[in-house]
Amino acid sequence: MAIDKSLLTGSTTMLILKLLDETNMYGYQMIEELRKKSNNAFELKAGTLYPLLHTLEQKNMLTSYEETADNARVRKYYSITKNGRKQLKEKKEEWKAYTAAVNGVLGGASFATA
Amino acid sequence: MAIDKSLLTGSTTMLILKLLDETNMYGYQMIEELRKKSNNAFELKAGTLYPLLHTLEQKNMLTSYEETADNARVRKYYSITKNGRKQLKEKKEEWKAYTAAVNGVLGGASFATA
DNA sequence: TATAATATATAGATTATCTATATATGTCAA
DNA sequence: TTGACATATATAGATAATCTATATATTATA
Numbered sequence: 001m002a003i004d005k006s007l008l009t010g011s012t013t014m015l016i017l018k019l020l021d022e023t024n025m026y027g028y029q030m031i032e033e034l035r036k037k038s039n040n041a042f043e044l045k046a047g048t049l050y051p052l053l054h055t056l057e058q059k060n061m062l063t064s065y066e067e068t069a070d071n072a073r074v075r076k077y078y079s080i081t082k083n084g085r086k087q088l089k090e091k092k093e094e095w096k097a098y099t100a101a102v103n104g105v106l107g108g109a110s111f112a113t114a
Numbered sequence: 115m116a117i118d119k120s121l122l123t124g125s126t127t128m129l130i131l132k133l134l135d136e137t138n139m140y141g142y143q144m145i146e147e148l149r150k151k152s153n154n155a156f157e158l159k160a161g162t163l164y165p166l167l168h169t170l171e172q173k174n175m176l177t178s179y180e181e182t183a184d185n186a187r188v189r190k191y192y193s194i195t196k197n198g199r200k201q202l203k204e205k206k207e208e209w210k211a212y213t214a215a216v217n218g219v220l221g222g223a224s225f226a227t228a
Numbered sequence: 229t230a231t232a233a234t235a236t237a238t239a240g241a242t243t244a245t246c247t248a249t250a251t252a253t254g255t256c257a258a
Numbered sequence: 259t260t261g262a263c264a265t266a267t268a269t270a271g272a273t274a275a276t277c278t279a280t281a282t283a284t285t286a287t288a
Contacts, residue, residue: 246272
């Protein structure tokens with residue numbers, strides 16, 4: 001099922017930081033990984049991702065370096081910083097509070113965990 | 115905890131429809147109800163709500179009528195339509211898919227239920 | 229050799245919020 | 259009684275996070 005795009009707003013940064021918390025990646029790879037891990041629910045657009053990566057680097061959440069792949073193609077890898085991990089932690093807490101609040105209104109049991 | 119405002123994007127319509135699926139309400143009341151049901155996490159602004167209500171009415175998801183309260187104050191009540199309930203159902207499914215996808219990326223078990 | 233996939237990038241449009249402001253009535257305390 | 263605050267609705271304009279469209283260049287495949 002396709003996800004309403006507007007729902008994605010605000011969580012993209014968290015998802016990117018989470019990917020990079022596991023391993024360094026280049027932009028195109030992040031798009032593929034998000035697609036796979038979400039069962040095709042997320043199709044982050046290049047036009048969204050690259051400007052966002054630049055912004056996160058400016059905010060000292062990421063650093064970048066270039067690396068040449070086996071096929072001689074140059075890729076720009078991103079690495080999460082200490083500050084990035086701190087932001088990730090905060091954003092995960094916000095995410096939990098947010099989903100708990102929405103689910104609370106929806107009437108079901110809250111899915112939030114401590 | 116205050117919710118990152120950008121996270122709210124896209125779910126406001128669903129929350130309003132859900133409130134009205136339970137009982138008819140007027141705008142100011144919706145703001146109060148959302149605040150209470152979310153444990154102060156959501157503080158929907160009047161400047162967001164009223165234009166949204168007008169839009170939902172134009173899209174035949176809601177109808178409205180005026181009613182005079184005990185204190186002689188006139189309130190504009192909203193009622194959900196059949197189409198509104200249909201939209202609510204769809205939006206709830208999207209919400210489940212979305213949270214399942216995010217939680218999937220975050221690495222925990224998916225909270226999505228069928 | 230053309231087409232699709234890989235890879236990064238920017239400009240401009242869209243859209244859902246927000247803040248600020250306006251108007252008007254009801255309630256309560258000084 | 260009057261000033262402040264809560265109730266109640268409304269609109270204009272600002273902000274921010276997406277999107278689409280476009281550009282460029284290389285690699286893989288048919």
